[in-house]
Amino acid sequence: MIAADALRLDGLTHGFFTREGGHSSGLFSSLNCGMGSGDDRETVQKNRALVAERLGVAPNCLLSAYQEHSAEAALVTGPWPDEAERPRVDGLVTRTPGVALGVLTADCGPVLFADPEARVIGAAHAGWKGALTGITTRTLDLMEAQGARRARITAVIGPTISQAAYEVGPEFPARFTAADPANARFFAASERPGHAMFNLPLYLAHRLGAEGVGTVVNLSLCTFSDERRFFSYRRATHRRETDYGRLISAIALT
Incomplete structure (x- = not known):
């Protein structure tokens, strides 16, 4: 588990969990927390229980949405009555003690939020599409509706695919520059003509700052390049592997 110094706050527990220390094997070795993967369901539940224990919550109080x-x-x-009733969203917010909000990633950006004064926390799954269309904005709006203030919020971007590993096609940068021409700064030339390298974590950090978040931290950890610690969808795709594990990043009020 990786803890961010910026989130070592009274009344909170959190962690950007690596792939290490779980029960899964093979492609999912070992702390795979994705119920949507092809891993054994009971094994994934055991892995999630380990995470819940580390965060100090009951296993059924470690909550992640249908992303x-x-x-x-x-x-x-509080916990949803059953797994089928998970909301189909990519951001979660709570002010309920004993509830841990989790997001599952394998290259996308996990973002954990906290306003310790208002005792409001949030978690967002920010791939390129969610980042561009405003998942961080929506999560912040919902936190404010619960009494948080953006200037007091700390947001930490966890392990995410880095620019050096994130090549995109020619149509991709146009989506971002159509929204704001200044977004061209988040793309670098690729060795392949017409392609570009996208800096997702830097885009997220810039966006969070522009949205008024008081403290923004990027852990600058690449999921693609660090196979020992992180699962990566893109790495699995390059290898033509049939599936991949999911990392969990989570935060809880105590």
């Missing part, structure tokens, strides 16, 4: 690369967020007040 769809959207810009939608939901308020959480």
Whole structure:
């Protein structure tokens, strides 16, 4: 588990969990927390229970949504009655003690948020699509509706694919520059003509700052290049592997 100094705050527990220390094997070795993967369901539940224990919450209080690369967020007040009732969103917010908000990633950006004074926390799954369409904005809006203030919020970007590993096609930068021509700064030339290298974590950090977040931290950890610690969808795709594990990043009020 990786802890961010900026989130070592009274009344909070958090962690950007690596792939190490779990029960899974093979492609999912070993702390795979993705219920949507092809891993054994009971094994994944055991892995998630380890995470919940580390965070100091009950296993059924480690909550993650049905992620769809959207810009939608939901308020959480407690465990959903069953797995089928998970909201289809990419951001979660709570002010309920004993609840841990988790996001699952394998190259996308996990972002954990906290306003310790208001005792409001959030978590967002920010791939390129969610980042561009406003998942961080929506999560912050929902936190403010619960009493948080952006200037007091700390946001930390966890392990994410780095620019050096994130090559995109010719149509990709146009989506970002159409939204704001200044977004061209987040792309560098690729060795392949017409392609570019996208800096997702830097784009997220810039966006969070522009949205008024008081403290923004990027851990600058690359999921693609650090196979020992992190799962990576893109690495698995390059190898033509049939599946991949999911990392979990989570935060809880105590």
